[in-house]
Amino acid sequence: MNKTETYQYLTEHGVGYEVTEHQAVYNMAELDSVGLPYPEADAKNLFVRDDKKRNYYLITVRGDKRVDLKEFRKARGLRPLTFASAEDLMEIMGLIPGAVTPLGLLNDRENRVKLYIDSAFGDGLIGVHPNDNTATVWMKATDLVRLIREHGNDVESFVIG
Numbered sequence: 001m002n003k004t005e006t007y008q009y010l011t012e013h014g015v016g017y018e019v020t021e022h023q024a025v026y027n028m029a030e031l032d033s034v035g036l037p038y039p040e041a042d043a044k045n046l047f048v049r050d051d052k053k054r055n056y057y058l059i060t061v062r063g064d065k066r067v068d069l070k071e072f073r074k075a076r077g078l079r080p081l082t083f084a085s086a087e088d089l090m091e092i093m094g095l096i097p098g099a100v101t102p103l104g105l106l107n108d109r110e111n112r113v114k115l116y117i118d119s120a121f122g123d124g125l126i127g128v129h130p131n132d133n134t135a136t137v138w139m140k141a142t143d144l145v146r147l148i149r150e151h152g153n154d155v156e157s158f159v160i161g
Contacts, residue, residue, distance in 0.1 A: 001094070001106050003132035009106065010139070013147060017139040020127075024134050026098030038138055039063070041125035045100040047089055047113075050079035056092060057081070060102055060128075061118040065160055072116075076158075094131070101129040102144055103137070111152040117145060119157040 001009060010017050022034040036042055042063040049056045055078070059067055069081045089095050092112055093104035102115055121141035128144070130137045148155050 001103075001131055003130045003135060006103055006106070006130040006132075006137070010137070010147075013150075015139055015143045015147065017137050017143075019130070020136045020138070022134065022136065024098070026133065036127065036136060038125055038127055041121070041138065042127040042136065043102075043118075043121075045102065045128070047084045047093075047100050048081045049084040049088065050081060052079060053088075055079070056084060056088070056113045057116060058100070058102060058105065058113050059116045060121075060126075061160055062120050065118065065120075067160065072160075096133075099129050099131065099133040101131060102148060103128055103131050105148050105153045106151055107131070108151075108153060111154075114154040114156065115145075115148050116156050116158050117141065119159050 020036055025034060043060050044063045046059040046067055048059065048069065061067055073081045086097050089097065092108055094107040095104045105113055105115060123140060123142045125138050126141040126144055127136045127138050145155050
């Protein structure tokens with residue numbers, strides 16, 4: 001699902017959203033220079049896998065937060081975690097590094113990836129890429145969670161420091 005198809009999908013599923021088009025960004029530092037309208041709602045996404053390459057997770061947190069993968073996995077009883085490869089990212093979610101987004105889970109045909117979303121988003125706004133790093137889509141976090149669950153991926157809210 002590309003950017004245009006993602007917008008169409010959101011509309012078809014009754015999700016209200018706003019789009020901010022911008023230059024391609026590949027990390028949070030570059031995103032800071034874009035001048036987004038809701039920087040407090042921007043999401044950082046970490047695509048990780050366990051050490052056996054059996055389980056994949058997308059960890060979505062507010063952009064200003066850090067995730068300690070050792071602490072994260074211990075708190076959830078998971079195997080050791082490492083960042084998934086660019087090949088895994090393309091194969092599972094059809095995305096390139098820098099365009100990682102929960103909306104990429106809509107491309108996860110086998111529902112292999114579990115989404116962990118920062119509870120700080122609550123029912124407020126969240127800003128994520130529309131499967132392309134040249135835009136940010138702003139929507140209610142609850143709508144995003146609903147879409148991912150309806151697609152069939154597991155979603156768990158968590159608290160991070």
